[in-house]
Amino acid sequence: MHKLSTALVKEYDAIFIGNVNASALARTRMAKSVLDAGRSLFRTMLQYKSDHAGVWFDEVDEAYSTQTCSCCNRRTGPKGRECLGIREWACAECGAYHHRDINAAVNILTAGRRRLAEGIPALPALGAAAEG
Template identity: 55%
Template sequence: MANRRKDALHKCSRTLVNRCGEIYVGNVSSLKLVKTTMAKSVLDAGWGQLKTMLDYKCAHAGIVFKEVDEAYTTQTCSNCGSLPESRPKGIAGLGIREWTCYGCGVTHDRDINAARNILAVGQGCLAVGIPVL
């Protein structure tokens, strides 16, 4: 299983590097998640390995690879940049997969919204919204 996982991660990372000019990833700590109830899922997914593979393959190909702070990326509206009070919060909020921004009325898928925010933070073009901690 470990060899299959590693092979799949190599193929996935190579495809991403070949297809993308820039790759930005959140700074989720897989080592911290291993200490939670999600340990098996985190280890099975090979998040840490994928980031490592992307890092060295991007460096070799001359592609931008950057790990960015992902704090509040699922909760900040990627459309208007607001951090609404009614946003999904905490462990209970993880089950909320879609939410609507009360600032601009846009409905977001939690993961797609986070991906847009991570991209914006990586490119340095997010002027408002995600607070600096």
């Protein structure tokens, strides 16, 4: 994890990761892979190494990143837990052929670039956070 995170920070000026809900996934059959992957530790390494190197690091909402076609932006990908085993699919709208993880990574990168272009939203007021 140290080698990979260092290599990523050296190679890229901006790194975006999905805000996967690890505690929710831990209650599913995905639990073993989510927890064993040490995802949270890897995220922490990427964060502090990015901060140290002046690399932009951001977490983006990854909702629907696996279902959304990265070419036409329609939600034509496999849906639901029962479809987690489907690794490759073709978009019914535009015909693009996707590998599940690569398509999701492209969508996360697009979301990160959009955030960079729009600017980072201001922190919500303290009262708003308590209401949420």
